[in-house]
Amino acid sequence: MPVSPSPARQAAVDLLTQVLGEGRPLSDMAGRALAPADRAAALRLATETLRGLERADRLLKPHLRKRPALRVMNILRLGTVELCSGGAAHGVVSDCVEIAAAGKRSAGAKGMINAVLRKIAADGPAAWAKLRVPRLPRWLRDPLVAAWGAPGVAAMEAVQFRAPPLDLTAKGDAAALAEALGGTLLPTGSVRLQEAGQVSALPGYVDGTWWVQDAAAALPAKLLGDVAGKSVLDMCAAPGGKTLQLAAAGADVTALDLSATRLERIRENLGRTGLQARLVAGDALVHEGRYDAILLDAPCSATGTLRRHPDLPHAHQGERISGLIELQGALLDHALGLLKPGGRLVFATCSLLPDEGECHIEALDDRPGVTVLRPEAPGLEEGWRSEEGGLRLRPDFWADAGGMDGFYMAVLQAG
């Protein structure tokens, strides 16, 4: 009698087909009725498979006479990645066979899937360990080599294709949180967990004593300095990690975002953490007001976050980047006009491309009344400082401790 495959593996195969067949990101999971634990496991499996895609395809190639249909290929990829990362052979292989049997376009391949995955179970793990570190996609690799050199990009790739740790920002005492969760307190104040499992099952999630935020992503809000009692505009705010930081630091926060749907995520996050901010759905380019401080975490290629989002290179090939660079410039220009005299603005993008970071600040050279301030926050390293006065963070920084997201940030003062 056929056994039902695990709902998480089944949903992971569907997610892979969504990303690799339709170019839709993993975050687009609308309409999937899954228990929270299965949903988290499906996302984790799909993410790990995408991270291991190049290696899985290399291992599978000698076993395939011709390339099978995408769904079949994705079942094989999922099985290969699981088997090569310690998954129990019997459970993985039989689940993959049952998932194939349940689909019209894959049922005919279940014998082949069974045979191939049994071979992978036998010699895949040893072969996997010898495969080369995967490369970033060409459209991204070429400009990165031009900016950071081939050895720099190789160092980034060595980190990008490893599972990242989980970083948390504490609402209160970060040292106490690190101790309570058995994590490490990083020099910049984030708490790092190497093996976290399901996030919503961690102590303190329900009480909202912390939120998930990469250590690099936690820095822009800190660069605004002491914001207690100040009016602060979080100009591109959703899903709200930085809004939460600003609110927790006692600022009077206006959280603005173009997407009303994404703004709902901030509302949920504020509700969970018991923090407060004014939510505004609208286009930052026409927003009006005067603020003591502004955080502009501008929309960008997100190329600094590929280790957490290995689906991104499949959702776009860099074709939107020139439009994003233009939008970032326009947002920065408008934001500077919303600052009170002497007010401070932090510009940030989670991109590895200088066109989305350093170049915007260099272009301000001839803008009267704008000063680039030296970024100051606990734990900053001198090697992170860039020539034009910002901070350049790369995935290969703190590599031994698990790296960090790629980010650029700079502090500006008006008047």
Ligand SMILES: C[S@@+](CC[C@H](N)C(=O)[O-])C[C@H]1O[C@@H](n2cnc3c(N)ncnc32)[C@H](O)[C@@H]1O
């Ligand atoms: C990098 S994300 C912001 C992440 C957020 N700061 C955080 O820490 O959670 C960029 C955001 O900019 C928003 N956005 C894009 N264009 C915008 C515009 N013209 N006005 C306001 N928000 C915009 C997007 O909806 C997206 O939520």
